[in-house]
Amino acid sequence: MRDGLLPLFQESYRELRPRAPVPEILVEFFAFANINNTIRLREGRLLVRLSDLLEGAPRQVVEAMAHILLAKMYREPVDRARASHYRRYVSSHYMTQKAHLVRQLRGRKRIHSAEGRAYDLAAIFDELNARFFDGLLDRPQMTWSSERARNRLGHYDPAHNAIVISRVFDHPRVPRYAVEYIVYHEMLHLKHPVRFEGSRRSVHSREFQAEERRFPQLQAAKNFLRAL
Ligand SMILES: [Zn+2]
Numbered sequence: 001m002r003d004g005l006l007p008l009f010q011e012s013y014r015e016l017r018p019r020a021p022v023p024e025i026l027v028e029f030f031a032f033a034n035i036n037n038t039i040r041l042r043e044g045r046l047l048v049r050l051s052d053l054l055e056g057a058p059r060q061v062v063e064a065m066a067h068i069l070l071a072k073m074y075r076e077p078v079d080r081a082r083a084s085h086y087r088r089y090v091s092s093h094y095m096t097q098k099a100h101l102v103r104q105l106r107g108r109k110r111i112h113s114a115e116g117r118a119y120d121l122a123a124i125f126d127e128l129n130a131r132f133f134d135g136l137l138d139r140p141q142m143t144w145s146s147e148r149a150r151n152r153l154g155h156y157d158p159a160h161n162a163i164v165i166s167r168v169f170d171h172p173r174v175p176r177y178a179v180e181y182i183v184y185h186e187m188l189h190l191k192h193p194v195r196f197e198g199s200r201r202s203v204h205s206r207e208f209q210a211e212e213r214r215f216p217q218l219q220a221a222k223n224f225l226r227a228l
Contacts (some may be wrong), residue, residue, distance in 0.1 A: 006025060008062060009046075009070070012066040013070055016067070016070050017074060017076075023041075024045045024046070025045070026046065026048065028048070028050070029049075029050050030049040030051065030052060036135065036138060036139060037049065037050050037135055038136075039072070046073075050062075050065065060085060061085065063082070064086040068082065068083060069136070086134065086135070087134070090130040091127065113143075114141075114144070117171070118170050119174075121144065121179075122142045124176075124180055125137075126139070128180060128183060132187075133187070133191070137190055140162050142162070144166075144170050145164050145165065145166050153165070153225065155186065156189040163186045163190070175224060177220060178220075180215075181217065181218065181221035182221075182225075188211055188212060189208075191211075192205055192207060192208045192211075
């Protein structure tokens with residue numbers, strides 16, 4: 001796969017932007033602890049980092065990934081068939097297991113653990129990332145809060161690039177969708193930074209709220225949290 005990667009990205013670029021000259025593209029596999037793919041434009045060069053978890057992926061999957069990354073980069077519409085093809089592959093049992101295994105091996109060295117007694121926040125982030133964000137969000141540090149604070153469900157801390165979730169929810173009696181919803185909400189904060197409209201801060205903008213409604217169990221999660 002490695003050798004065929006560059007032409008694959010070049011083809012995808014030409015398809016997306018037929019009139020623009022193809023820039024220099026650098027593709028490398030990177031040992032992310034999760035399924036994470038990033039693209040950056042630096043001094044006219046495209047730098048692509050693919051998770052090494054995709055190393056053995058079939059050609060169509062990597063092709064779909066190339067398309068998704070480039071489309072996001074140039075704000076072109078993402079082809080639905082390819083997006084769902086990619087999502088299906090990533091969320092398949094095999095990939096989830098492999099990601100989990102790699103995370104366990106790599107994660108041991110970390111001091112802060114996203115893994116609670118009931119829920120692994122990093123795993124939840126990765127699954128939501130694949131399901132709702134085409135795997136394009138960079139995972140910040142995921143941690144359970146140290147205190148059992150109930151007043152704050154969770155928050156995104158931009159200074160430390162961390163999502164902190166209240167430990168109250170790390171309990172088997174808390175339904176998974178409730179934890180997922182709290183994490184999903186914080187991921188939206190990651191995607192939609194606070195905007196200033198005049199002197200007003202727009203924390204939960206219209207786009208934020210519209211995207212929040214894409215979470216299937218939104219109402220159930222809100223009901224559960226309200227009943228606490
Ligand atoms: Zn919020």
